[in-house]
Amino acid sequence: MSNGHDLAPSRAAIDAKLRKILSDVLGLAADDVAAFDADTGLFGHLPELDSMAVAGLLTEMEDQLDIIIEDDDVDGEMLETYGGLLAFAEAKAVEA
Protein backbone atom coordinates (compact mmCIF):
# COMPACT_ATOMS: atom_id res chain seq x y z
CA MET A 1 0.00 0.00 0.00
CA SER A 2 1.44 3.35 -0.98
CA ASN A 3 1.56 6.00 1.72
CA GLY A 4 2.32 8.77 -0.70
CA HIS A 5 5.99 8.86 0.33
CA ASP A 6 7.00 5.43 -0.90
CA LEU A 7 5.58 5.21 -4.39
CA ALA A 8 6.16 2.14 -6.53
CA PRO A 9 8.54 2.80 -9.41
CA SER A 10 6.86 4.11 -12.55
CA ARG A 11 6.13 1.82 -15.49
CA ALA A 12 8.67 3.70 -17.57
CA ALA A 13 11.36 3.18 -14.93
CA ILE A 14 10.66 -0.56 -14.69
CA ASP A 15 10.61 -0.84 -18.49
CA ALA A 16 14.00 0.91 -18.75
CA LYS A 17 15.56 -1.25 -16.01
CA LEU A 18 14.20 -4.45 -17.51
CA ARG A 19 15.59 -3.59 -20.95
CA LYS A 20 19.00 -2.85 -19.39
CA ILE A 21 18.96 -6.22 -17.56
CA LEU A 22 18.02 -8.05 -20.77
CA SER A 23 20.76 -6.26 -22.68
CA ASP A 24 23.30 -7.38 -20.02
CA VAL A 25 22.07 -10.98 -19.96
CA LEU A 26 21.74 -11.36 -23.72
CA GLY A 27 24.90 -9.43 -24.55
CA LEU A 28 22.92 -7.25 -26.97
CA ALA A 29 23.39 -3.56 -27.71
CA ALA A 30 20.92 -1.21 -26.02
CA ASP A 31 19.52 -0.29 -29.46
CA ASP A 32 18.60 -3.91 -30.19
CA VAL A 33 16.82 -4.30 -26.88
CA ALA A 34 15.11 -0.91 -27.33
CA ALA A 35 13.42 -2.44 -30.38
CA PHE A 36 11.77 -5.19 -28.28
CA ASP A 37 7.98 -4.83 -28.20
CA ALA A 38 5.35 -6.61 -26.12
CA ASP A 39 5.30 -9.56 -28.55
CA THR A 40 9.07 -10.06 -28.83
CA GLY A 41 9.74 -13.70 -27.95
CA LEU A 42 12.12 -14.49 -25.06
CA PHE A 43 12.47 -17.95 -23.41
CA GLY A 44 12.17 -20.58 -26.12
CA HIS A 45 12.77 -17.99 -28.84
CA LEU A 46 16.27 -16.73 -28.07
CA PRO A 47 19.11 -19.25 -27.93
CA GLU A 48 20.96 -16.95 -25.50
CA LEU A 49 18.24 -17.57 -22.92
CA ASP A 50 18.83 -21.07 -21.56
CA SER A 51 17.68 -22.07 -18.09
CA MET A 52 20.90 -20.83 -16.45
CA ALA A 53 20.62 -17.45 -18.21
CA VAL A 54 16.96 -17.18 -17.16
CA ALA A 55 18.03 -17.93 -13.58
CA GLY A 56 20.56 -15.08 -13.84
CA LEU A 57 17.92 -12.82 -15.39
CA LEU A 58 15.47 -13.46 -12.53
CA THR A 59 18.17 -12.88 -9.92
CA GLU A 60 19.14 -9.58 -11.55
CA MET A 61 15.47 -8.58 -11.61
CA GLU A 62 15.21 -9.36 -7.89
CA ASP A 63 18.30 -7.33 -7.07
CA GLN A 64 17.65 -4.35 -9.31
CA LEU A 65 13.87 -4.08 -9.04
CA ASP A 66 13.88 -4.97 -5.34
CA ILE A 67 11.36 -7.78 -5.73
CA ILE A 68 11.25 -11.46 -4.68
CA ILE A 69 10.43 -14.07 -7.31
CA GLU A 70 9.04 -17.39 -6.05
CA ASP A 71 9.14 -20.76 -7.87
CA ASP A 72 5.42 -20.54 -8.55
CA ASP A 73 5.78 -17.14 -10.19
CA VAL A 74 7.92 -18.56 -12.96
CA ASP A 75 5.84 -19.89 -15.81
CA GLY A 76 5.85 -20.03 -19.57
CA GLU A 77 3.58 -17.04 -20.00
CA MET A 78 5.73 -14.73 -17.90
CA LEU A 79 8.92 -15.70 -19.74
CA GLU A 80 7.61 -16.12 -23.25
CA THR A 81 7.45 -12.51 -24.39
CA TYR A 82 8.86 -9.15 -23.38
CA GLY A 83 5.32 -7.93 -22.69
CA GLY A 84 4.71 -10.88 -20.34
CA LEU A 85 7.92 -10.26 -18.44
CA LEU A 86 7.26 -6.52 -18.14
CA ALA A 87 3.70 -7.11 -16.87
CA PHE A 88 5.08 -9.54 -14.29
CA ALA A 89 7.80 -7.09 -13.15
CA GLU A 90 5.21 -4.30 -12.81
CA ALA A 91 2.86 -6.47 -10.77
CA LYS A 92 5.71 -7.56 -8.47
CA ALA A 93 6.97 -4.00 -8.03
CA VAL A 94 3.53 -2.91 -6.87
CA GLU A 95 3.44 -5.80 -4.36
CA ALA A 96 6.91 -5.02 -3.04
Add this chain to the structure above:
Amino acid sequence: MTPFTLVNWPCRAVGCGNDHSEMALTFDRGRTIRLLVIPALFDEANKLRRQTINVMRRLDLAGVDTFAPDLPGCNESAASLPQQTLAIWRDATADASRHFKATHTLTVRASAILAPDGLPGWAWAPTGGRQALRGMIRARTIAAKEAGRPEKTEDIQTLGRSEGVELAGWRIGATMFRDLETANPADHLIEIPQSDLGGPGLWLRAEPDEDASQAESLAAILSIALELNP
Protein backbone atom coordinates in the same frame (compact mmCIF):
# COMPACT_ATOMS: atom_id res chain seq x y z
CA MET B 1 54.18 -10.96 -23.43
CA THR B 2 55.03 -14.05 -21.39
CA PRO B 3 53.23 -17.22 -22.42
CA PHE B 4 51.41 -18.80 -19.51
CA THR B 5 52.75 -21.97 -17.98
CA LEU B 6 50.75 -24.87 -16.59
CA VAL B 7 52.45 -26.24 -13.49
CA ASN B 8 51.73 -28.78 -10.78
CA TRP B 9 51.58 -27.67 -7.18
CA PRO B 10 51.45 -29.94 -4.15
CA CYS B 11 47.99 -29.81 -2.63
CA ARG B 12 48.08 -31.17 0.92
CA ALA B 13 44.50 -30.28 1.82
CA VAL B 14 42.85 -32.67 4.26
CA GLY B 15 41.28 -35.55 2.37
CA CYS B 16 43.48 -35.15 -0.71
CA GLY B 17 46.22 -37.52 0.55
CA ASN B 18 49.94 -36.89 1.05
CA ASP B 19 50.95 -37.14 -2.54
CA HIS B 20 48.27 -35.10 -4.24
CA SER B 21 48.91 -32.35 -6.71
CA GLU B 22 46.77 -29.96 -8.67
CA MET B 23 47.47 -27.81 -11.69
CA ALA B 24 47.78 -24.04 -11.89
CA LEU B 25 47.89 -21.65 -14.82
CA THR B 26 50.68 -19.21 -14.07
CA PHE B 27 52.51 -16.14 -15.36
CA ASP B 28 55.64 -16.41 -13.24
CA ARG B 29 58.78 -14.41 -13.86
CA GLY B 30 59.87 -14.34 -10.23
CA ARG B 31 58.67 -10.81 -9.66
CA THR B 32 58.00 -9.17 -6.30
CA ILE B 33 54.23 -8.86 -6.55
CA ARG B 34 52.66 -12.30 -6.74
CA LEU B 35 48.88 -12.48 -7.04
CA LEU B 36 46.94 -15.66 -6.29
CA VAL B 37 43.86 -15.58 -8.55
CA ILE B 38 41.16 -17.87 -7.15
CA PRO B 39 38.86 -18.72 -10.05
CA ALA B 40 35.08 -18.32 -9.95
CA LEU B 41 33.10 -21.34 -8.75
CA PHE B 42 30.82 -23.86 -10.47
CA ASP B 43 28.96 -22.64 -13.57
CA GLU B 44 30.62 -19.23 -13.28
CA ALA B 45 34.04 -20.93 -13.45
CA ASN B 46 33.36 -21.76 -17.10
CA LYS B 47 31.82 -18.43 -17.97
CA LEU B 48 34.59 -16.34 -16.43
CA ARG B 49 37.66 -18.48 -17.24
CA ARG B 50 38.57 -16.66 -20.44
CA GLN B 51 38.02 -13.21 -18.95
CA THR B 52 40.00 -14.12 -15.83
CA ILE B 53 43.00 -15.29 -17.86
CA ASN B 54 42.76 -12.13 -20.00
CA VAL B 55 43.06 -10.07 -16.81
CA MET B 56 46.11 -12.15 -15.81
CA ARG B 57 47.72 -11.48 -19.21
CA ARG B 58 47.34 -7.75 -18.69
CA LEU B 59 48.71 -7.97 -15.15
CA ASP B 60 51.71 -9.84 -16.55
CA LEU B 61 52.38 -6.88 -18.85
CA ALA B 62 52.03 -4.58 -15.85
CA GLY B 63 54.73 -6.50 -13.98
CA VAL B 64 52.62 -8.68 -11.71
CA ASP B 65 53.07 -12.46 -11.44
CA THR B 66 49.77 -14.33 -11.26
CA PHE B 67 48.74 -17.88 -10.35
CA ALA B 68 45.33 -19.44 -10.95
CA PRO B 69 45.18 -22.80 -9.16
CA ASP B 70 42.64 -25.50 -9.98
CA LEU B 71 40.58 -26.48 -6.98
CA PRO B 72 40.47 -30.20 -6.05
CA GLY B 73 37.69 -31.89 -8.02
CA CYS B 74 37.69 -29.27 -10.80
CA ASN B 75 39.14 -29.27 -14.32
CA GLU B 76 41.82 -31.98 -14.67
CA SER B 77 41.94 -32.74 -10.93
CA ALA B 78 42.27 -36.39 -9.93
CA ALA B 79 40.13 -35.68 -6.84
CA SER B 80 36.40 -36.40 -6.83
CA LEU B 81 34.17 -33.31 -6.95
CA PRO B 82 31.30 -34.68 -4.81
CA GLN B 83 33.78 -35.40 -1.99
CA GLN B 84 34.96 -31.80 -1.79
CA THR B 85 34.03 -29.56 1.13
CA LEU B 86 34.64 -25.90 1.77
CA ALA B 87 37.29 -26.82 4.35
CA ILE B 88 39.23 -28.79 1.71
CA TRP B 89 38.99 -25.97 -0.80
CA ARG B 90 40.10 -23.41 1.81
CA ASP B 91 43.05 -25.65 2.74
CA ALA B 92 43.86 -25.98 -0.95
CA THR B 93 43.91 -22.22 -1.62
CA ALA B 94 46.09 -21.72 1.48
CA ASP B 95 48.46 -24.42 0.14
CA ALA B 96 48.57 -22.76 -3.25
CA SER B 97 49.25 -19.40 -1.63
CA ARG B 98 52.24 -20.84 0.28
CA HIS B 99 53.55 -22.78 -2.70
CA PHE B 100 53.52 -19.81 -5.05
CA LYS B 101 54.62 -17.39 -2.28
CA ALA B 102 51.62 -15.19 -3.00
CA THR B 103 51.78 -11.64 -1.69
CA HIS B 104 48.15 -10.79 -2.56
CA THR B 105 44.98 -12.47 -3.80
CA LEU B 106 42.21 -11.70 -6.28
CA THR B 107 38.98 -13.62 -5.83
CA VAL B 108 36.33 -13.84 -8.53
CA ARG B 109 32.64 -13.79 -7.54
CA ALA B 110 31.91 -16.61 -5.06
CA SER B 111 35.56 -17.59 -4.70
CA ALA B 112 35.66 -14.72 -2.19
CA ILE B 113 34.53 -17.37 0.33
CA LEU B 114 37.88 -19.17 -0.18
CA ALA B 115 40.39 -16.34 0.32
CA PRO B 116 43.24 -17.46 2.59
CA ASP B 117 43.29 -15.75 6.00
CA GLY B 118 45.91 -13.07 6.28
CA LEU B 119 46.52 -12.73 2.53
CA PRO B 120 45.52 -9.19 1.53
CA GLY B 121 43.71 -8.64 -1.71
CA TRP B 122 40.63 -7.84 -3.71
CA ALA B 123 37.29 -9.44 -4.38
CA TRP B 124 35.96 -8.93 -7.92
CA ALA B 125 32.15 -8.69 -7.73
CA PRO B 126 32.02 -10.89 -4.62
CA THR B 127 29.01 -13.01 -3.80
CA GLY B 128 28.32 -15.64 -1.14
CA GLY B 129 27.84 -19.38 -1.27
CA ARG B 130 24.09 -19.08 -0.79
CA GLN B 131 23.81 -16.83 -3.85
CA ALA B 132 25.92 -19.24 -5.92
CA LEU B 133 23.55 -22.06 -4.97
CA ARG B 134 20.47 -19.92 -5.55
CA GLY B 135 21.28 -19.31 -9.22
CA MET B 136 22.01 -22.96 -9.94
CA ILE B 137 18.95 -24.21 -8.05
CA ARG B 138 16.78 -21.74 -9.91
CA ALA B 139 18.19 -22.92 -13.26
CA ARG B 140 17.33 -26.48 -12.25
CA THR B 141 13.73 -25.62 -11.30
CA ILE B 142 13.24 -23.72 -14.57
CA ALA B 143 14.65 -26.58 -16.67
CA ALA B 144 12.55 -29.11 -14.73
CA LYS B 145 9.36 -27.11 -15.24
CA GLU B 146 10.15 -26.76 -18.94
CA ALA B 147 10.62 -30.53 -19.15
CA GLY B 148 7.19 -31.12 -17.57
CA ARG B 149 8.46 -32.55 -14.25
CA PRO B 150 8.49 -29.57 -11.90
CA GLU B 151 10.74 -29.52 -8.83
CA LYS B 152 10.52 -27.23 -5.82
CA THR B 153 13.43 -25.20 -4.52
CA GLU B 154 12.83 -26.49 -0.98
CA ASP B 155 12.96 -30.13 -2.17
CA ILE B 156 16.25 -29.54 -3.99
CA GLN B 157 17.65 -27.85 -0.87
CA THR B 158 16.54 -30.76 1.35
CA LEU B 159 18.16 -33.25 -1.04
CA GLY B 160 21.31 -31.14 -1.23
CA ARG B 161 21.67 -31.00 2.55
CA SER B 162 21.06 -34.73 3.08
CA GLU B 163 22.59 -36.49 0.07
CA GLY B 164 24.10 -33.84 -2.15
CA VAL B 165 22.73 -32.76 -5.50
CA GLU B 166 23.77 -32.10 -9.10
CA LEU B 167 23.39 -28.46 -10.07
CA ALA B 168 24.27 -27.04 -13.49
CA GLY B 169 26.24 -30.23 -14.13
CA TRP B 170 28.26 -29.91 -10.89
CA ARG B 171 27.89 -32.75 -8.37
CA ILE B 172 27.88 -31.01 -5.01
CA GLY B 173 28.20 -33.23 -1.91
CA ALA B 174 25.96 -32.77 1.15
CA THR B 175 28.72 -31.27 3.32
CA MET B 176 29.71 -28.82 0.58
CA PHE B 177 26.04 -27.90 0.03
CA ARG B 178 25.54 -27.15 3.74
CA ASP B 179 28.87 -25.27 3.88
CA LEU B 180 27.90 -23.09 0.92
CA GLU B 181 24.57 -22.12 2.46
CA THR B 182 26.31 -20.12 5.17
CA ALA B 183 29.59 -19.12 3.48
CA ASN B 184 30.18 -15.39 3.09
CA PRO B 185 32.94 -13.50 1.26
CA ALA B 186 36.09 -13.05 3.36
CA ASP B 187 35.76 -9.68 5.06
CA HIS B 188 39.44 -8.70 4.84
CA LEU B 189 39.28 -8.25 1.06
CA ILE B 190 38.69 -4.95 -0.72
CA GLU B 191 35.65 -5.19 -2.97
CA ILE B 192 35.89 -4.24 -6.66
CA PRO B 193 32.23 -3.95 -7.69
CA GLN B 194 31.33 -4.89 -11.25
CA SER B 195 30.02 -1.34 -11.77
CA ASP B 196 33.65 -0.09 -11.55
CA LEU B 197 34.53 -2.08 -14.67
CA GLY B 198 32.17 -0.21 -16.98
CA GLY B 199 30.11 -3.13 -18.26
CA PRO B 200 27.76 -5.93 -17.29
CA GLY B 201 28.95 -9.05 -15.47
CA LEU B 202 29.90 -11.73 -17.99
CA TRP B 203 28.53 -14.40 -15.64
CA LEU B 204 25.05 -13.29 -16.71
CA ARG B 205 25.56 -14.63 -20.23
CA ALA B 206 24.53 -18.12 -21.33
CA GLU B 207 27.97 -18.76 -22.87
CA PRO B 208 31.51 -17.80 -21.89
CA ASP B 209 32.36 -14.37 -23.27
CA GLU B 210 35.11 -11.78 -23.02
CA ASP B 211 35.32 -8.01 -22.79
CA ALA B 212 38.66 -6.34 -23.44
CA SER B 213 37.74 -3.02 -21.90
CA GLN B 214 36.52 -4.63 -18.66
CA ALA B 215 39.74 -6.66 -18.48
CA GLU B 216 41.76 -3.43 -18.96
CA SER B 217 39.80 -1.70 -16.23
CA LEU B 218 40.24 -4.51 -13.71
CA ALA B 219 43.97 -4.86 -14.46
CA ALA B 220 44.40 -1.08 -14.16
CA ILE B 221 42.57 -0.93 -10.82
CA LEU B 222 44.74 -3.77 -9.47
CA SER B 223 48.00 -2.35 -10.87
CA ILE B 224 47.38 1.01 -9.25
CA ALA B 225 46.35 -0.56 -5.96
CA LEU B 226 49.37 -2.89 -5.94
CA GLU B 227 51.76 -0.01 -6.57
CA LEU B 228 50.25 1.88 -3.69
CA ASN B 229 50.34 -1.22 -1.43
CA PRO B 230 53.36 -3.24 -2.62
